[in-house]
Amino acid sequence: MTANHRLICTLCREEADRTDWRCRACGGVLQIAWTGPAPAGRIAAHGRGLWRYRPLLPLMGSGEIVTLGEGGTPLVWIERWAAVHQLGRVGLKLESLNPTGSFKDRGAAVLASHARALGIERLIEDSSGNAGASIAAYAARAGLTAVIFVPASAPTAKRAQIARLGAEVVPIAGPRAAAAEAAVAAAGRGAVYYAAHNWNPYFAAGMATFAYELIEELGETGIDHLVIPTGGGSLFVGAYDGFVRWRDVTGTTVRVPRFQAVQSVGCAPLVAAFQRGLDDVPPIVRHPTVAGGIEIERPPRSRLILSILRTTGGTAVAVEDAEIIAERERLAELEGIDLEPTAAAALAGLARLARDGVVRREETVIVAATGAGWKDPGPLGSSPSRPE
Ligand SMILES: [Zn+2]
Numbered sequence: 053m054t055a056n057h058r059l060i061c062t063l064c065r066e067e068a069d070r071t072d073w074r075c076r077a078c079g080g081v082l083q084i085a086w087t088g089p090a091p092a093g094r095i096a097a098h099g100r101g102l103w104r105y106r107p108l109l110p111l112m113g114s115g116e117i118v119t120l121g122e123g124g125t126p127l128v129w130i131e132r133w134a135a136v137h138q139l140g141r142v143g144l145k146l147e148s149l150n151p152t153g154s155f156k157d158r159g160a161a162v163l164a165s166h167a168r169a170l171g172i173e174r175l176i177e178d179s180s181g182n183a184g185a186s187i188a189a190y191a192a193r194a195g196l197t198a199v200i201f202v203p204a205s206a207p208t209a210k211r212a213q214i215a216r217l218g219a220e221v222v223p224i225a226g227p228r229a230a231a232a233e234a235a236v237a238a239a240g241r242g243a244v245y246y247a248a249h250n251w252n253p254y255f256a257a258g259m260a261t262f263a264y265e266l267i268e269e270l271g272e273t274g275i276d277h278l279v280i281p282t283g284g285g286s287l288f289v290g291a292y293d294g295f296v297r298w299r300d301v302t303g304t305t306v307r308v309p310r311f312q313a314v315q316s317v318g319c320a321p322l323v324a325a326f327q328r329g330l331d332d333v334p335p336i337v338r339h340p341t342v343a344g345g346i347e348i349e350r351p352p353r354s355r356l357i358l359s360i361l362r363t364t365g366g367t368a369v370a371v372e373d374a375e376i377i378a379e380r381e382r383l384a385e386l387e388g389i390d391l392e393p394t395a396a397a398a399l400a401g402l403a404r405l406a407r408d409g410v411v412r413r414e415e416t417v418i419v420a421a422t423g424a425g426w427k428d429p430g431p432l433g434s435s436p437s438r439p440e
Contacts, residue, residue: 057110059253060085062356071170073239073246074352081352082253083293084110090301100124102158102261108297109162110257118164118194120151123261127269127418132386133399137406141416145266148391148424152185152213155287155422158262159255160186160247164194166254167245173197175247178235180228180344181210182394182423183249188219198247201235203228206344207428227338228347250284250352259290260297266418267298267306275309276415279405281398281422282313282322282368283346285357291420292360309418311366312410313357314401316341320370321349325358327368332358342373345394345423367410375400380425390425398422 059068063080075082091107102123103109127143134142147155160183167175175198177187184200191198198219202211203226215221224231232250239246249255266275282288292311299306315323318341321333328334333354341347351357361368373393380396383389391399398419405411 055111056086056088056091058085058087059083070166071172071245073248073251081251081356084253084257086297102161102258105261105264108260108264108301110166110254116165116168117161118168118190119161120157120189120193122150122157122161124265125149127266128387128389130383130387130389133383136382136386137403138413139402139406139411139417140413142402143416143418144389144421145262145418146389146421147262148395148421152182152189152217153424153427154182154186155259155262155420156183156186156249157189158258159183159249159252159286159290160190160258162258163187163247163252163254164190164196167196167247168194170245172245174199174244176235176239176244177201177247177249178231179206179249180231180347181206181214181427182345184214184219184221185210185217187247187249188214188217192218199238201231201238203231203344205340209429210427213427227349228344229349249286250348256286256290256293256353259287260294262287262420263291263294264298267295270416270418272298272304273307274416275307275418277312277366277405277411277417278309279312279314279398279402279417279419281343281346281394281401281420282315282357283319283348284351285313285353287420287422288313289353289356289360292364308364311360311364312401312405313361313366313368314398315346315368315370316343316376316397317370317372318343319347319349320368322351322354322357322361323368323370325354325368326361330358331355342376342393343397344428345392346397367405369401369404371397371400371404375403379403384425389421391421392423392425392428394428395420395422
């Protein structure tokens with residue numbers, strides 16, 4: 053099997069097996085370590101979407117890829133929304149237009165391709181909804197079975213989507229972390245692969261393509277700020293790795309944008325750590341929020357996220373549910389784009405960064421529109437549903 057990478061632990065640097073999802077020595081998060089020469093042809097001459105960047109992805113030998121046409125999402129400029137907040141050039145990268153309606157499809161495509169190459173038959177995942185739907189879809193496409201542990205409070209539309217895609221849905225009462233614990237316990241039994249988006253290095257590797265597309269569209273120095281709703285941080289860390297990898301492979305001067313993480317006030321461990329200057333997240337008291345997709349009390353990649361915030365000169369900001377709902381409605385009314393509350397949280401965060409003078413009118417800002425509005429529609433004629 054030819055491979056262009058190894059897996060190593062981000063904490064103790066121990067090498068891991070390609071079937072591991074975390075470090076066996078210390079329990080740390082694994083990441084891809086590239087081996088061999090940089091690929092000469094970094095982009096496929098033809099085609100669109102995520103697999104256009106196949107030479108830059110962790111190769112899985114000669115195995116066939118699993119794809120539903122993910123990636124290649126449009127970048128839409130939202131001048132009217134931006135003007136309300138005294139901003140100029142704000143672009144929404146519509147990850148909501150991926151096959152299952154969220155950015156998670158980038159990770160699931162790479163992970164499912166990897167799993168099939170390894171001969172794995174069954175995927176286990178825990179999710180508040182979007183990652184579950186992605187894993188379910190790509191498992192179905194790959195001919196694998198999937199079991200998804202979801203918080204009982206997850207939006208009905210998300211749970212129904214996962215079930216329709218053929219996965220077994222196991223609702224778990226209690227906080228989001230309880231679903232993760234149940235999934236880890238299940239993954240420990242038999243020949244199953246824990247396809248955890250908050251842990252899995254192949255999942256995060258797929259997210260690098262989000263950065264590649266932005267670099268190709270806007271140039272290597274074209275973005276001042278990248279605003280991302282951040283819970284587990286798979287997109288946050290994956291996109292950062294993408295900018296760095298592009299720079300390493302091409303030898304060009306890629307300017308990494310300032311990475312801005314947005315959380316909800318109800319669950320903001322990264323904001324707490326950032327404001328206190330900590331290297332890792334402190335224990336927090338969690339309150340339910342409309343942004344269930346970023347409700348992660350102890351993100352496994354917290355140290356990496358905090359390091360990226362400081363390296364890029366970014367900030368972490370927390371927003372209230374009322375701000376999230378207001379910006380969701382404003383975007384829909386002014387620009388005709390409906391996003392789920394977790395995605396709209398990024399806009400609420402950007403509005404706050406503009407008010408605080410962190411982001412200025414003359415700067416170019418890209419916002420990750422991570423999930424579609426139909427994922428969490430909310431009751432007719434009122435504010436979106438609360439997850440619990
Ligand atoms: Zn380790």
